[in-house]
Amino acid sequence: MNEHPLQPLAHAIRFLSIDAIVRATEGHQGVPLGMAEIATALYARHLRFNPAAPTWWDRDRVVLSNGHGSMLLYCLLYLTGYEHITLEQVRSFREFGSHCAGHPEYAPELGIEVTTGPLGQGIANAFGMAVAEAYLNARFGDDIVNHRTYAFVGDGCLQEGIGQEMISLAGHLRLHKLTLLWDDNQITDDGKTELSISENVAERFRVAGWHVVEVDGHDIQAVSRALDAAQGSDRPSMIACRTVIGRGIPRVQGQRGGHSARLYEDDAQAARELLQWPHAPFDVPQDILAQWRSFGQRNDAQHQQWQARVQALPAAQRAEFERVMRGELPSGWQEVLLPFKRSAHEPEQAQGGILISAAINKLLAEVMPERMVGCADLEAPTAHKGGLHAFTADDRSGAYVHCGVREHLMGAMANGMAAHGGVIALSVTYLAFSDYERPAMRMSALMGLPVKYVFSHDSIGIGKNGPTHQPVEILASLRAMPNMLVMRPADATEAVECWEIAMQHRSGPVSMVFARQALPPVRRQYEAENRCARGGYVLHEAQCGARQVTLLATGSEVALACAARAQLEAAGIATAVVSLPCWELFDQQDTAYRQQVLGEQTVRVGVEAALRFGWDHYLGARGGFVGMPGFGAPGPADVLYRHFNITAEAVVAEARRLLVQGTH
Amino acid sequence: MNEHPLQPLAHAIRFLSIDAIVRATEGHQGVPLGMAEIATALYARHLRFNPAAPTWWDRDRVVLSNGHGSMLLYCLLYLTGYEHITLEQVRSFREFGSHCAGHPEYAPELGIEVTTGPLGQGIANAFGMAVAEAYLNARFGDDIVNHRTYAFVGDGCLQEGIGQEMISLAGHLRLHKLTLLWDDNQITDDGKTELSISENVAERFRVAGWHVVEVDGHDIQAVSRALDAAQGSDRPSMIACRTVIGRGIPRVQGQRGGHSARLYEDDAQAARELLQWPHAPFDVPQDILAQWRSFGQRNDAQHQQWQARVQALPAAQRAEFERVMRGELPSGWQEVLLPFKRSAHEPEQAQGGILISAAINKLLAEVMPERMVGCADLEAPTAHKGGLHAFTADDRSGAYVHCGVREHLMGAMANGMAAHGGVIALSVTYLAFSDYERPAMRMSALMGLPVKYVFSHDSIGIGKNGPTHQPVEILASLRAMPNMLVMRPADATEAVECWEIAMQHRSGPVSMVFARQALPPVRRQYEAENRCARGGYVLHEAQCGARQVTLLATGSEVALACAARAQLEAAGIATAVVSLPCWELFDQQDTAYRQQVLGEQTVRVGVEAALRFGWDHYLGARGGFVGMPGFGAPGPADVLYRHFNITAEAVVAEARRLLVQGTH
Known part of the structure; x- marks a missing residue:
């Protein structure tokens, strides 16, 4: 031969x-x-x-x-x-x-x-x-x-x-x-x-x-x-x-x-x-x-010929091409969110968490054609198709990829898109199924790729589908991952702030975690500042005196903490509510800020419809916690919250117990 | 029609x-x-x-x-x-x-x-x-x-x-x-x-x-x-x-x-x-x-005919059939481990962690033919085939299933085996790939199925394959899972104790986590008691006075904590080492025991070649920690331990820093 x-x-x-x-x-x-x-x-x-x-x-x-x-x-x-x-x-x-x-x-x-x-x-x-x-x-x-x-x-x-x-x-x-x-x-x-x-x-x-x-x-x-x-x-x-x-x-x-x-x-x-x-x-x-x-x-x-062709493009088209390939956001993109944010505190904005995210994403899609959304056969319940049409064999202009029931591919696809450049990849499914995607999410984090993972149905609040579909440990397992921002907004205002942060975060992936159930506004007025940018902040300071109790919560449980605070304050116990939509960003703040927010000399109670694992970082081993003891159960959301004793009354009781104990 | x-x-x-x-x-x-x-x-x-x-x-x-x-x-x-x-x-x-x-x-x-x-x-x-x-x-x-x-x-x-x-x-x-x-x-x-x-x-x-x-x-x-x-x-x-x-x-x-x-x-x-x-x-x-x-x-x-056939079996065979279907272990099974445990403290037992587990499993296989081992194309490096032969299309008597590079199936297969009954399912791969299995592991935990997940290559100690293969967050993500025992033995004695516990644990899955690298004995003498059964224990109490420092460690880092203790004691700082092979079991102990072990009034330093996430439960937010800051890096194990500053010297320095600070 x-x-x-x-x-x-x-x-x-x-x-x-x-x-x-x-x-x-x-x-x-x-x-x-x-x-x-x-x-x-x-x-x-x-x-x-x-x-x-x-x-x-x-x-x-x-x-x-x-x-x-x-x-x-x-x-x-x-x-x-x-x-x-x-x-x-x-x-x-x-x-x-x-x-x-x-x-x-x-x-x-x-x-x-x-x-x-x-x-x-x-x-x-x-x-x-x-x-x-x-x-x-x-x-x-x-x-x-x-x-x-x-x-x-x-x-x-x-x-x-x-x-x-x-x-x-x-x-x-x-x-x-x-x-x-x-x-x-x-x-x-x-x-x-x-x-x-x-x-x-x-x-x-x-x-x-x-x-x-x-x-x-x-x-x-x-x-x-x-x-x-x-x-x-x-x-x-x-x-x-x-x-x-x-x-x-x-x-x-x-x-x-x-x-x-x-x-x-x-x-x-x-x-x-x-x-x-x-x-x-x-x-x-x-x-x-x-x-x-x-x-x-x-x-x-x-x-060289390619470079010449790029040079020869009409100026606007060339600028757009170079912008998306560099991964830059279009100038003024945040303006499209402003009207939304201005009205986000109004009570009628109390939609399902994932629908709030969908509304924000529809706005973003209008100014960022480089956004591509993959979804694993949950178009209707996650609602992130917005105004997009499907990417198909015959139409490559679609920005929505029907991934089928293939979560793992969806995550790894997003990594490939992000590594390729020129597109911003979103990957949408239920939080309970994030485990299917997790090996790909780990690679996003390891490579520092700016993939946006979007999760719906984030707790027992999903209701009757039962424990297979109810994440209780998944927030913790995502927070455990290095170089991954995990965001769980409490209402429409936090959602738009978190999306603003997520779109600007380019050094790694973000997990955006949303409730299925309605999120009533906990932020009661428009503020220009992006308060979520610090990861955690005092939503309501104690009013009836020097702060004795600090309630720390995320997502759908912030409203519950606010209700508990009202009861405690009414009883003369000075209580603050801290919202912690993003632990990773909060941990990057300076010590003075963190101490001020956390109220280290106060009784602290964490509230999250999830396991305590990880929370001791903020609560200490002796802090209180109102959340899940283990896996969930099938049943309607309101019944389950009562069954697992995740209620304003339980938060009040936990705070009182610790105040009496005096160990904090 | x-x-x-x-x-x-x-x-x-x-x-x-x-x-x-x-x-x-x-x-x-x-x-x-x-x-x-x-x-x-x-x-x-x-x-x-x-x-x-x-x-x-x-x-x-x-x-x-x-x-x-x-x-x-x-x-x-x-x-x-x-x-x-x-x-x-x-x-x-x-x-x-x-x-x-x-x-x-x-x-x-x-x-x-x-x-x-x-x-x-x-x-x-x-x-x-x-x-x-x-x-x-x-x-x-x-x-x-x-x-x-x-x-x-x-x-x-x-x-x-x-x-x-x-x-x-x-x-x-x-x-x-x-x-x-x-x-x-x-x-x-x-x-x-x-x-x-x-x-x-x-x-x-x-x-x-x-x-x-x-x-x-x-x-x-x-x-x-x-x-x-x-x-x-x-x-x-x-x-x-x-x-x-x-x-x-x-x-x-x-x-x-x-x-x-x-x-x-x-x-x-x-x-x-x-x-x-x-x-x-x-x-x-x-x-x-x-x-x-x-x-x-x-x-x-x-x-009824089937019942009659079972009745008609020779007594020994019938007893064996009923035993395995009931999920009972054979009487006297622990004796097969005794000689191993008696010599486990001898220095020549310092084999690779996963090889220690393999040796124990070979002993167990001799007395428990109901054990079936699945492995995802890592027969040689995980060594859990032992004396088993392969389950194949032509030979159903083999207890070792070559799963191919299919971790997810392997985990779900184990669930099916456990739900079927009559076999004890083991599932073996590298810890870094447990994420591929995780959706199945979650189902084991949710169902309370007694699957034994065995993981090798549990930290940066695996060396040159680099961060893709180095778990840093996975211990935390497994510990976050409800109803899952996570065990990370420090040496051959702990390994045999943990396997004893794992075999007896029937209300849920167990994750057995082993180092690739050698685990020198930290338990220096034979003790009949299974000390790991309490999840955590004082391996070495402080000697030179009332305990000032408590070093808490798991797995391969227990030896490192012992080395740090020697230095601290030599400097007159009374130091104990606590081994925590299984957090979930430790958390089930009574308060008095836990407080005594943890030494709550002492300076505490956790040591684990992994992220701190979750450790604050034992350390408080102010305790010290020597571990990983994020993902690993490629390189030989010894170089990496030094690079990431996971050394006895670093533990000593951390303890000294906290002693000076006086905040504990």
Whole structure:
């Protein structure tokens, strides 16, 4: 068999990977050794990229969904000439502080499009990128936005449920610029894939409406032809590449150990002999490196032509394109919320919490066409479709994605959209189902992506559907997540303030938590200041004397705290109500402010229709709490609040008990 | 068309459901009205059940995976004569305290096999039940265990990723006694399924190796024939039943509103006219009721014969069968752990935490053949296969299920196993991936099922794989879950004590959390008492005087606290170390014990390589904490512990800082 002229380039990936993994004493050789030819075919002939401009907005996106095979990506970035991924970085693979970490970590300026590792997330992110591309293409036209999304994918990503969620919806939406390159090596960490799967995976894609090509993954020409075919298809493409895991290392290739068994110098030596690679460790011959470097340069002209086309856009259109790609909000956007906020304190605004959020979002959608809303088959009860129309196979201009009952995909899609840029992703479902999305939410937080998670039906207040649908621990579990703002507004005024904050928060995700039931106004007058911006504030100071009691509450329970305060004050007990819509922002305030709000020398009672877990941070172990003792129960909301003793009377009793005890 | 003789029986379901839903003012009519004929076919001709003995061990299991259609199940239980589901209960549908809750809630004695509602869980539970049946069948033979598992399923369950995980693995394992009845009504909450799916779902099952039959779901005879065919198949069966959602109510049938739009008296009346049902609300004519009641009686003889066969078993075999079905542990089981515990304090026991757990589990497996271990493609790094062999399509005697990279299914499978009974389900993966399992874990906790979740790689101690694989918030999020014991042992002695507790804990799930890295003994001598049983205890009391400082730690950080204590004591600061392997058990102790352990008048410092969230319960807001500030980083474990300043020196410094401050 004649060797393909690019074969040495693939071997360069192979040996850089082996050398780095031997040096690191651990790593996953399976992917870079198995997919070296696949990656070479993609980068040499097809990929639209510019290593000198890693964040070129119209670049093709590449996701390494099998993120444990990170050396594949680092090799590609180094070989094609991304500035920050130097040979020194490659040598420092898996060391503390290296860009070449165990798993790729989101850093678009380095060439890393998304953090991957937890399986299935990456292909769902790629799906989200393809959705964002299609939407932006519809907005700005082929001249400005027209690129493809590729994902390297292993068996694990396709076993995970989120993988099927993606396959199903991508096929349905006919996302034809999305291409998966499947490393069909028939080995997972446990050994042969036949231990746990026997279906024809390619057929599963065909059933979902994908264009599928099956090739020898070590045949560069065959992969390249398949990539051509993918570019010509009107459906998303799956290129099933039959490969040998760990190819090139005699001891482990095609074996379970090919996945991630420790490699030694002897293995590197044996591979050099087998593949006739005479070069020293980490030595890529100049001619090979030069060829690799030429691939990125291939796109220089394209990039320049694209820049010229952007320059040539009408000024307003160009400004809009640049604005959304930079993630900037339109100037004056907050004005659209002003009339709403001005009347938010009026009693007739006592709608269901989620409907308040829906009304605000409808206003925002009018001035921010970059907002895309995904919802998991709860359009009617969450009401966030507003004036949007659906994003479909035939209409890419729609900003509302009917995700079906696929919460996990929805969250990971939002991450892909946010990583792509140019759109602001919202993800809407019931709070009880946030657990389905949680692995994706963790990735948003880890990457610091500005995804807006919107949750409805936030407590036992949902009523008769019962404990499966009643979150009691979920506020706590979300608050436990680093780099996630969790906001639970008490009424329409707080809701609009929180949305204002959420839209401006760009360093990480936000969870916006809303009641199903009506939220009567607790803020009784219009104030220009965004009081929620400090995370917590004194809603009502004690009136009948120096503050003895501080009631702390969030969301629907703020009204209840206010009612309790009225009873306590009437009894001559000076009581303040503190609203804490966002703990994370409150904790960022200075000590003096926090102490003043919390009233540390007073009796404190927390009120939230949820578990106490986490509240001791504000209450101390001896503070009082009125909330849930465990899971909920089926029944109407008012009955349940009484049953679980979450009432103004209970708050009053708890405050009195502590006042008598005198321990605070 | 001649009406099938059982058609009035199906209409009895339909009208009971309509009447109950009208009365409740809310509910989901789509399922009971669409699946009335399907259910009638199943119960009339095929199901092996005995309403007089709801928990008959060899009954067929029925799961309503589309749990929002709960009225279907309540009708079936009432009509066939389950004692506790009376007509009064049916009338009280969705009221507080009713057995007929919004969603079915686990109560086998009532006839409710499992709690359902969150979509996809139910069919995965059914899968677990079928696995348990197959395993018990292999253990005890066809005469003793030989029943089928049926699940009603809607579109949502099949859109959820967990649905595909189940389809894939059930097909692979050829679980031929598992049958799904799919309500193919082409409508979801959002409207037509074509909004979000266009694949041929039946074909997806065929690709996965299922036996698929497509029938008219309103044709009782066709469904019955399909059930016959399923019973004859050597593969799991999916009966795709084309149905009309909300069938019988002219205003909503076949429409989006058929799913759960509010129904009124007028609708009930219109349905009565359409279907020529002259009977009053909640009135089931005696002849129809009598026919329904006869179905359960059909199995009386079978049940008695089965009882006779059990009676006729050799005494030892019968005792063993009854023991495992009752969920009792074998007498003297703890003795197998004794030699391990006696030597657990010896320094050579300083293995990796997860390997310690593996060694204990290998001992337990020797005396408890009812233990079944599921693992999500991490056999080697978690090492819990021990001496077990694999449960496969050809060998049902294996107690180790290679779940593939399907964590969510794995957790829900464990729930199904536990709900089935006769097996003890373990579910093994990395702690970072517990989020994938979390929706199933929540169901374990809600149902109070004794599933053992085993987690490895519990902190930054896993090293170079980086933050995607490093849990920092997950201990907190698990501790936030009601009715879940979370145990994080510090060394081999604590590990064996915690496993002892976990095996005895039957009222809910347990999360067993283990380090990857070595856990040197912190318990330096053998003690017969299970000290972990109180959840927390003084490991080392202060020595150089009255206790001034209390260091509280869990897991791998207990050793670190001990090192800090040595430094503090050497400096004359009287310091105790408290180990808190299980917060939930500790919180159940009496106040005096807790106060004595926590040393409330001392300076307290918590130490855990995780976030502080939740710790203020023990530390107060002013206590000290040495742990993680946020997500982790890639790098070797020792480097990371230093980088994040989780060291004995940091603990000492924190204690000194607080001592100087004097605020505690």
